[in-house]
Amino acid sequence: MVEIFDELGYKKQTCKTCGQEFYSQVDRDTCGDAPCDEYEFIANPATDKPYNLYEIQKVFREFLESEGHTHVHRYPVLAKRWRDDVFLVGASIFCFQPWITSGLVKPPANPIEMAQPSIRLNDVDNVGRTGRHMTCFTMGTHTVINKEDDFIYWEDRTIELCHKFFEHIGINTEEITFIKSWWSGGGNEGPCYEVCCRGVELATLVFIQYETLENGDKKEIPIKVVDTGYGLERIAWISQGTPTAYDACFAPVVDKLKELTGVEINEDIQGRNAQIAGMMDIEDIGDLKELRQQVADSLNLSLEDYLKAAEPMEAIYIIADHTRCLAFMIADGIIPSNVKEGYLARLVLRRTIRFMKDLNMKESLADVMAIQLDFLSKFYPEIRDSEEHIMNIITLEEERYAATVKKGKSI
Numbered sequence: 001m002v003e004i005f006d007e008l009g010y011k012k013q014t015c016k017t018c019g020q021e022f023y024s025q026v027d028r029d030t031c032g033d034a035p036c037d038e039y040e041f042i043a044n045p046a047t048d049k050p051y052n053l054y055e056i057q058k059v060f061r062e063f064l065e066s067e068g069h070t071h072v073h074r075y076p077v078l079a080k081r082w083r084d085d086v087f088l089v090g091a092s093i094f095c096f097q098p099w100i101t102s103g104l105v106k107p108p109a110n111p112i113e114m115a116q117p118s119i120r121l122n123d124v125d126n127v128g129r130t131g132r133h134m135t136c137f138t139m140g141t142h143t144v145i146n147k148e149d150d151f152i153y154w155e156d157r158t159i160e161l162c163h164k165f166f167e168h169i170g171i172n173t174e175e176i177t178f179i180k181s182w183w184s185g186g187g188n189e190g191p192c193y194e195v196c197c198r199g200v201e202l203a204t205l206v207f208i209q210y211e212t213l214e215n216g217d218k219k220e221i222p223i224k225v226v227d228t229g230y231g232l233e234r235i236a237w238i239s240q241g242t243p244t245a246y247d248a249c250f251a252p253v254v255d256k257l258k259e260l261t262g263v264e265i266n267e268d269i270q271g272r273n274a275q276i277a278g279m280m281d282i283e284d285i286g287d288l289k290e291l292r293q294q295v296a297d298s299l300n301l302s303l304e305d306y307l308k309a310a311e312p313m314e315a316i317y318i319i320a321d322h323t324r325c326l327a328f329m330i331a332d333g334i335i336p337s338n339v340k341e342g343y344l345a346r347l348v349l350r351r352t353i354r355f356m357k358d359l360n361m362k363e364s365l366a367d368v369m370a371i372q373l374d375f376l377s378k379f380y381p382e383i384r385d386s387e388e389h390i391m392n393i394i395t396l397e398e399e400r401y402a403a404t405v406k407k408g409k410s411i
């Protein structure tokens with residue numbers, strides 16, 4: 001039974017739109033998540049001061065350290081180094097599966113605070129186009145590995161920490177909702193809360209306590225894991241109220257690319273786009289077409305005129321996003337190739353080159369990567385250590401790609 005909601009003044013309510021149960025300090029009709037609520041932070045920041053991505057990482061770390069957590073440095077994005085079921089780290093919990101979550105290996109600390117770069121390529125087509133999707137995002141987490149004889153904390157303390165963190169960064173907690181839900185994945189399940197503010201989900205608090213059996217039943221597991229994920233890019237975004245999360249998180253890279261290409265970002269178009277995209281579940285190209293039509297209509301533009309204006313801006317965002325993802329991939333040991341994780345790196349790399357071509361950029365991919373590394377390595381010194389390696393791989397791959405394209409053309 002969760003008692004903390006009562007203590008913090010949150011009341012149980014039901015969303016009149018989607019029917020989900022949620023907790024809020026004030027009476028409200030809707031649950032706070034899109035599409036029940038619209039994005040209400042663009043040009044209207046939700047915190048009392050703006051944070052860039054690295055500032056929010058620092059504040060997150062310091063807050064949790066002051067609350068008894070130990071900081072753990074990020075893991076490599078190449079999950080294959082310690083597990084054989086996935087290639088890439090898609091969430092912070094991937095770092096602790098299966099060895100630590102099963103109890104075979106002791107956790108590096110407990111409870112843990114970490115900011116883990118996580119890569120998800122399943123909706124790569126949305127990147128740059130929805131204002132919020134990224135190939136690589138930073139999952140802030142406070143993770144707890146609870147054993148029967150060493151039980152650290154569970155739902156009440158987790159919810160309390162989440163509430164206090166958002167309060168700490170100046171979010172009015174009356175704008176926060178905790179939506180009750182159920183999480184399952186990788187053979188485990190348990191209750192969870194999606195934490196939303198102004199139409200956007202900022203964190204998910206998962207309490208892994210069951211094993212999912214083959215017949216669908218569930219069995220209590222001895223090691224119970226608190227697995228929280230804070231979308232640090234999104235938190236930086238709502239703190240700045242920029243038109244897109246890309247502007248909030250890699251502004252220096254976006255600015256340099258704008259300078260090189262002469263592309264201007266139209267904030268009205270991008271803000272409107274992100275707002276409408278926020279209301280939609282964009283799963284395929286059809287949904288993306290629908291989004292573009294809706295944005296064009298809302299701006300009173302023909303689809304053609306809208307695309308002509310939006311596509312160069314989107315290409316800038318895509319290049320900024322993809323080079324960051326590639327930098328982590330290559331620094332952490334992935335070599336582009338035609339198989340497995342190498343194929344994923346090649347896909348991201350070739351997409352980057354294609355969007356650079358769309359913008360008629362004369363610079364090489366290595367030139368653009370240098371901009372990204374300059375930005376990224378300030379916060380990840382290990383990336384600076386891999387700079388030469390990354391540049392060598394990038395240059396070789398770009399030559400290979402040019403040769404392949406040339407060969408294709410002559411055929």
Ligand SMILES: [Zn+2]
Nearest residue numbers: 015018031036
């Ligand atoms: Zn709802």
